[in-house]
Amino acid sequence: MKIRGVFNAIHFISAILASICLAFQLVIISTNVIMRYFFASGISWMEEISSNVLMTAFTFLSMAIGVKLDLHINVNLIPKRAPQWITTVLYKLKYLVLAVIGFVLFYYGILLIMGIKGSIASLPSLPASLQFIVIPLAGFLILFDSIMSLFGVVKDDQYLDRKFMTVGEKK
């Protein structure tokens, strides 16, 4: 119960972080255009930070959110009236594949970061590993969610939707 709460909180924070990355990109790219046209100047680090750091951040964070909410698209050619055991086996297979990918992203993401530890990205002078920093986190969340689903543990998948989809809704 407590673990579920902790992971929901991590998902909640990662959704906020990914949204902030998105909004920040929007602001710096628009500001850059305005500065370029009206002040003949620009934000030198805009392109590198947006595409290398923020883009990877929200891609991998949203990948984990997609697993939690079961958003990723699949092809469903199995008839609706297929026996229950077939559906169960396919469901387990899906989460087994997801667990493997979660592990690869987590473990090899850490190895990737360790491998380039100490290198500096060209602009601005930030550690190059910053580009890949969210990959292990996303991998860990995917691994956790898929193992929980694999063993049929209830993990409150709609938690994020409840938190965000009703914000500002007319009563």
Next chain:
Amino acid sequence: MIVDSIGITLLLSIFGVLVLLRVPITFCLAISAIITGIYLNVPLEAIVKVMADGVMNFSLLAIPFFIIMGEIMNEGGIAQRIVNLANLFVGRLPGGLAMVNVMDSMFFGGISGSAVADVSSLGSIVIPMMKKQGYDDEFAVGLTICSACQGVIIPPSHNMIIYAFAVGTASQLAGGQLLVVSVGKLFLGGYAPGILMGITMLIISLIIAIRRKYPRGKGYTLREGLVILLDGALAMFTALIVVGGVIIGIFTATEAAAFAVIYAFIVTFFIYREAPLIRFVKILYSSLKTLAIVMSLIAAASAYGYLLSRLQVPRLTTEFLLSITDNYYLLLLLVNIMLLILGCIMDMAPLILICTPILFPVLVLKMGMDPVHFGIMLLLNLCIGLCTPPVGSALFVGSAVGKISIERASRGCIPFYISMFITLMLVTYIPAITMTLPNLLMPVK
């Protein structure tokens, strides 16, 4: 050159089998790349890095911005204004609401670029209106679903950005120099096919409306008309910012998309004021949910593409297809049939990412087809798949919004499949339909 047939079999068969076993496509791509990578002794850190590198592309940033723009438009009451605007133009024709349905999809498609967003937001307004006026359920739903597919072709469309990205990857995979397809030209190339599709649907709807005696819509006073025009024009200006900005060269596609988001934000929250500002939190979250699908696919497809290239699959496919026929027109027909079948069983974005690296070398690099023409033909093929069973996403959303079964919704789509197929054949075999506008407004210097 040695062909690693075990590697190719692993890469293609793991992907194919897992797709059929209902594993999400993103993870089918990733796991087949991981297993093939292990077989080929590629360090898995390298696979993870290729996935990350795949999304580290400034032009790809246009995709999240187009998606946010669509979400803002969905939230802020723009759909009703677009319906009113379409009603003003074509509502008085026989079967007025059917005409409005096609026309508003053309307008909305020019803003959101998403067929599913189009069906869910416009469908929830127009379908009940059509039912109330005595239109058949199947016709109303089928028309809404098929007309929404114009959104994918009429710019701006985030699928065009995905295609432009896939072209860069495809040209590199084929071992040649990096080929960049102009997003501006793609945008311009989409207009005529999109409008052509709309016109064929208008004609078919008109014939059905006259035969079934569907009613005409109501007229407007001059004052009402002006209000509707002004209200709708504010929304339509978003498309002008993106397409105009890119074509004139003021913005890159990414900058134009960012600016369009800011514009849509101001119009929705400060001019239309139908949603409170705090609702932007929900908009960002909803965008994130769509991005979870699209961006993860791009990351996984990058790893898959890397291994396709390592195993020389694009070169082998080119040789295989050319061994069947080297007649350009037959090859086009063959590719169209293949894409239509694939479109029926798989979603659009993964197919763009998977098929472009494989088909681009044959049709563009070998046969000399223009990359813009190829792109529009590809998108048109795949957008038909959005409204066909068993996995058409627009079909599912449309049947849910229209509250009828998928079987009935599919029956309603049948007359419009004909119009889509006619458009596809015309666009495939008459390149001038696609290429006249780009060549005229953005000639090669």
